[in-house]
Amino acid sequence: MSATKTSNTKTPETLVAFDDVSAGYDGIPVLRGLDGAVKRGDLLALLGANGAGKSTLFKCITGEVRPFSGTVRLHDLPRAKIAYLPQRSDIDPGFPISTFDAVAMGLWRKIGAFQGLKRDAEAEVWAALETVGVAGQAERRLGVLSGGQFQRAMFAQLMLQDADLILLDEPFQAVDLETADTLISLIAKWHDEGRTVIAALHDAALVRDRFPKTLILARETIAWGPTSEVLTSANLAKSGEVTAAWQDAELGLSGERARERVSV
DSSP states (O other): OOOOOOOOOOOOOEEEEEEEEEEEETTEEEEEEEEEEEETTOEEEEEOOTTSSHHHHHHHHHTSSOOSEEEEEESSOOGGGEEEEOOGGGSOTTSOOBHHHHHHGGGHHHHOTTOOOOHHHHHHHHHHHHHHTOGGGTTSBGGGSOHHHHHHHHHHHHHHHOOSEEEEESTTTTOOHHHHHHHHHHHHHHHHTTOEEEEEEOOHHHHHHHOSEEEEESSSEEEEEEHHHHOOHHHHHHHTOOOHHHHHHHHTOOHHHHHHHSOO
């Protein structure tokens, strides 16, 4: 005899809602008619060709870009609890700052921009550097790090921000496979902690393996929902994102072998 159990699982609450959002630059729309909601605790991938509106969507969430029309609503989410990692091309590598100090910037909202680090804060920075594997680069200038080391340092900075919502714009661009695996594991840890993570990516096989939800963009929504339902060759063709990684996904390849085919 089996007993019927009543599920106490609550429907995840909305964290960010988009109501017919159109946005862009100099009067030219890049993102059009976006409707939908990001739920608290989502691990969401954004897929789309360059220029599809992924970065613009992030900037609408952070408030850096104001929509031409429609609204972006944050539900019980102060913007101070949003962490945003832009593409590396948006970060000045020539800024004269050490890796340690760059990572410590993640504590600014907690301790203030012009306060010296106390012993416990220094310990937090060192712990973050150790977690991502760049403690040995702490005194080196940030701009001379390799692509993988640089991105590890940026993830360490995100760790210290202790954000509820983490936005990652092409976080695996130009990094080695070992670094990508380290950062993917950290994203999974954030998700397990109940944080909401949205990552703009190009690797469809990686999305299929690691991201439960996907939004495919081509300036407007192509599909949004469970990855198993929206990640199809037809939807990717509409977005211009048919890649070798997706061919691997259709063949059943995954993990390291799939990522060897495409730079993540």
